Amino acid sequence: MLKKLGLSVLLLIAQNGAEAAVRDFTLHIDNGTWTITDIGGTTLAIRGYGAGAGLPTVPAPTLTVNEGDTVNVTVYNHRNAQHNFVVNNVTTDTSPIAANGSKTYSFVAPAAGSYLYSDTLNNNINREMGMHGAFIVRPADNSNTTWTGGPAYMHERTWVISDMDKPRWNDVAASGGTVNTAVYKPNYFMINGLGGFDAMMDHNTMIMGTLNEVTLVRIVNAGQFSHSLHFHGNHFEVININGVRQPEPFEELDTINVPPMSVAEVLYTINQTGEYPMHLHTAQAETANGVYLNGGATMIMMH
Amino acid sequence: MKKSAYILLAVLALAAPGLQAAIINKTFCIGSLSKTLSGKSVNFWGYSDCTGGGGGGMMGGGGGMMGSATVPGPILEIGAGDTLNLSLMVSMMSQEAAPYNGHTIHLHGADVQTMEDGVPETNGNKVNGDTYTWSPQEGHEGSYPYHCHVHTVKHLEMGLYSAVIVRPRSPSGAFLNQLNQDFATAYDYSQVYVLSTVDPAYHTASGDSTVFADYNPQYFLIGGREGKTTSAPAMTLAAAKGKKAAFRLIGMHSVNSTFQIKDSTGNAKPFTVYIRDGRALPVPKTLTSLDISPGQRADLIVSLPATTGTWYPQVTYKTLRNNSPYATVYGKVTF
Numbered sequence: 001m002l003k004k005l006g007l008s009v010l011l012l013i014a015q016n017g018a019e020a021a022v023r024d025f026t027l028h029i030d031n032g033t034w035t036i037t038d039i040g041g042t043t044l045a046i047r048g049y050g051a052g053a054g055l056p057t058v059p060a061p062t063l064t065v066n067e068g069d070t071v072n073v074t075v076y077n078h079r080n081a082q083h084n085f086v087v088n089n090v091t092t093d094t095s096p097i098a099a100n101g102s103k104t105y106s107f108v109a110p111a112a113g114s115y116l117y118s119d120t121l122n123n124n125i126n127r128e129m130g131m132h133g134a135f136i137v138r139p140a141d142n143s144n145t146t147w148t149g150g151p152a153y154m155h156e157r158t159w160v161i162s163d164m165d166k167p168r169w170n171d172v173a174a175s176g177g178t179v180n181t182a183v184y185k186p187n188y189f190m191i192n193g194l195g196g197f198d199a200m201m202d203h204n205t206m207i208m209g210t211l212n213e214v215t216l217v218r219i220v221n222a223g224q225f226s227h228s229l230h231f232h233g234n235h236f237e238v239i240n241i242n243g244v245r246q247p248e249p250f251e252e253l254d255t256i257n258v259p260p261m262s263v264a265e266v267l268y269t270i271n272q273t274g275e276y277p278m279h280l281h282t283a284q285a286e287t288a289n290g291v292y293l294n295g296g297a298t299m300i301m302m303h
Numbered sequence: 304m305k306k307s308a309y310i311l312l313a314v315l316a317l318a319a320p321g322l323q324a325a326i327i328n329k330t331f332c333i334g335s336l337s338k339t340l341s342g343k344s345v346n347f348w349g350y351s352d353c354t355g356g357g358g359g360g361m362m363g364g365g366g367g368m369m370g371s372a373t374v375p376g377p378i379l380e381i382g383a384g385d386t387l388n389l390s391l392m393v394s395m396m397s398q399e400a401a402p403y404n405g406h407t408i409h410l411h412g413a414d415v416q417t418m419e420d421g422v423p424e425t426n427g428n429k430v431n432g433d434t435y436t437w438s439p440q441e442g443h444e445g446s447y448p449y450h451c452h453v454h455t456v457k458h459l460e461m462g463l464y465s466a467v468i469v470r471p472r473s474p475s476g477a478f479l480n481q482l483n484q485d486f487a488t489a490y491d492y493s494q495v496y497v498l499s500t501v502d503p504a505y506h507t508a509s510g511d512s513t514v515f516a517d518y519n520p521q522y523f524l525i526g527g528r529e530g531k532t533t534s535a536p537a538m539t540l541a542a543a544k545g546k547k548a549a550f551r552l553i554g555m556h557s558v559n560s561t562f563q564i565k566d567s568t569g570n571a572k573p574f575t576v577y578i579r580d581g582r583a584l585p586v587p588k589t590l591t592s593l594d595i596s597p598g599q600r601a602d603l604i605v606s607l608p609a610t611t612g613t614w615y616p617q618v619t620y621k622t623l624r625n626n627s628p629y630a631t632v633y634g635k636v637t638f
Contacts, residue, residue, distance in 0.1 A: 039511065040511065184624055185516075185517050187513070187516035187517065224624055225623040225624055226559055226596065226623045226624075226626075227623075228596035228597040228598050228599070230411070230598040232414075232420060232422065233414055233417075233420075234414050235412075235414065235580065235581075235582060247585075247586075248585075249585045250585070251579060251582070251584055251585065252579075252580070252582040253579055253580040253582070253599070254411070254412040254414070254580045254581070254598070255412075255554075255580060255596065255597075255598035255599045256596075257559070257594065257596030257599065260624075271414075272414075272416065274416055274417035274420075274425075275417050275425045276417065276420065276422075276425065277422060277424065277425065281557075281596075281597040281598035282518070282557045282558070282597050282623060283456050283459075283460055283502070283505065283515070283518045283557040284456065284515055284516050284517060284518045284557075286455060286456050287456055287515050287516055288516075289513055289516045290511055290512050290513040290514060290515035290516040291511045291515075292403070292454050292455070292456050292457075292511065292515070293424070
C-alpha cells in the first residue's frame with residue numbers, strides 16, 4: 001500500500017501541474033523485496049527505483065508528462081554500486097551514478113507515446129531485478145488522445161511486463177554472487193509487478209468499460225523474453241510501435257508480440273458485454289513458478 | 304447456449320436475406336495418442352471429429368467412430384456468414400485431476416460471447432462437454448486456431464489444438480478460392496501450416512508442477528510433423544508452375560518463429576500477406592520473412608514461377624530471449 005501511495009503522490013503532482021512546462025521527479029535506488037501473492041507466489045529480492053527512499057517498486061513509478069515539457073529526474077543512488085537511468089529512445093546519457101551518489105537528468109519530453117526507462121548497466125541484471133518503469137508522454141494539451149489530432153480514448157492502462165529468474169538471477173545477485181547471465185530461465189512473469197491472480201482483480205491493470213468505450217493500452221516489455229499478448233473478446237488496433245505511429249486505418253490483431261525493451265500501444269474497444277481474459281500465450285509465461293494463471297494474465301470486463 | 308444461437312441465426316436471417324449461409328454442426332471427441340518424434344515416443348492428447356459417432360471415447364483412446372484423435376486435430380472450413388455449432392463430447396475419465404479436469408474448445412480470435420469462449424474461469428467451469436457457437440461475419444475471413452483452454456500451459460502443449468478456416472462464399476453459396484471477397488486474394492492451391500513445439504517434460508508433468516515454469520522444447524513441428532530436412536519435409540504441395548499458392552500460418556507454438564519461402568539454392572522468395580489474425584490488412588504486405596509469435600496467424604499468397612521447380616516454405620523456431628534459432632522445419636512445393 002505504501003509503495004502504491006508513493007506512486008499516486010507522484011501522479012497527483014504531475015496532474016496538478018498540467019499547465020507547467022517543467023516537470024520535476026525524484027527517484028531513489030534501493031535494495032528491497034517484492035512479493036507475488038497466492039499459490040505459486042514468492043518473495044523476490046529486488047533492486048529498484050522508488051518514489052521514496054527505501055521503497056523500491058516493481059515496476060518503478062510511472063512518470064507522466066506532456067509533449068514538449070522540460071523533464072528533470074533526480075535519481076538518488078542509495079546502493080553501494082553504480083547505476084544509471086536511461087529512457088529508451090529518448091535519453092542518451094548512460095554514464096553511471098556513483099555508488100551513494102545522485103544525478104539529475106534533464107531532457108525535453110519527446111513525441112506523445114509510451115517509453116521504457118531502465119538501468120542499462122550490469123548486463124541486464126539490474127533491469128531484471130526491478131530497475132525498470134514506464135515514461136508516458138501525453139499530448140501537449142494533455143487531452144485523452146493518442147497524440148495531437150490522433151484517435152481519442154476514454155480509458156488508458158499501462159502494462160509493464162516483466163520476467164524474473166529467481167533462483168539463478170535474483171537470489172544469486174542479492175547474496176553477492178556472480179550471475180551466470182548465459183543462462184536465463186525466468187519462473188515469474190508479471191504485469192505491473194503483479195502475478196495473474198492479483199492482476200486479474202487490479203483496477204489499474206484490468207480493462208473495464210461499457211459498450212463502444214475505447215481503452216488505450218500501453219504495453220511496455222521490460223523483461224528479457226519476447227511476450228505474445230492475446231486479448232479475448234475483441235481485436236485491437238495497433239497504433240504505435242516503439243514510438244513509430246502506425247498509418248491509418250490501423251491493423252487489427254488479437255495477438256501482439258512485444259520483444260524485450262519494446263513498446264506497443266493498442267486501442268481496445270468494448271464491442272459486447274462479458275468477461276474475458278488477456279494473457280501471455282507462451283506456455284510458461286502464464287504461470288508463477290509453474291502455477292497456472294498466476295503469471296502474465298489480467299481481465300477484460302465489458303459491461 | 305441454444306437461445307443465443309437462435310438469436311444469432313435470427314439476426315443473420317434478417318441481416319442478409321440473400322446470403323446462402325450454412326449451419327455447420329460438428330462434434331469433437333478427445334483421445335490419447337502417441338507420436339514418434341526423433342525416434343522417441345511422446346504421449347499426446349488430440350481432438351477427433353466424432354460427428355454422428357454416437358458417443359466415442361468407449362476405448363479410452365479412440366474418441367469416436369469417425370476416426371481417432373490426431374495432432375493437430377481436424378481442420379474445419381466454414382464460410383463467412385455461416386454458423387458453426389461445435390460440440391465437444393467429454394465422455395472419458397479426466398486426464399488431469401481437479402481443478403484441471405475436463406476440456407473445452409476455445410475459438411481463438413473468434414471474439415464470441417463469454418459463454419462460447421471455452422474459458423473455464425469465465426464460463427462457470429463448464430468443462431465436461433459443451434456446444435460452442437460462432438457466426439463469423441463477412442470481412443472476418445482468415446485463419447483461426449482452436450484449442451483447449453483448461454490448464455492451457457499443459458492441455459495446449461499436449462496437442463489439443465488445430466484450426467478453423469473461414470472462407471468467402473460466392474452468392475450461390477460455394478466456397479471461393481480466395482482468401483476473402485477481394486479478387487486480388489485468389490489462389491489455385493492452399494495449405495494450412497499449424498506451427499507447434501513440444502517439450503516432452505510438459506507431457507509427463509501435471510497439476511501445478513514447477514516443470515511448467517521452464518519450457519525446453521525438443522521437437523519442432525508443422526502440421527504435427529518434424530520435417531527436419533528438405534528431403535523429408537513436414538508438408539508437401541504438388542502445384543503447377545505459374546499458379547498461386549496460399550499458405551495459412553497458425554501459431555500454436557510457444558517460442559518465437561519466422562516463416563520464409565526459399566528456392567533450392569536458398570534464396571528467399573517474396574510472398575504477400577493479406578490477412579493477419581482474421582482481419583484483412585489495410586495494405587497487403589509483400590515480404591521475404593514474416594515473424595509469427597504464439598497465438599498469431601497469417602494468410603499469405605506466393606506466385607509460383609513460370610518454370611518448373613521446387614520451393615521450400617519453412618519455419619525457423621527461435622528462443623524467446625534473443626531469437627537464436629532452435630531448428631528449422633521444412634515444407635515443400637513442387638511446380
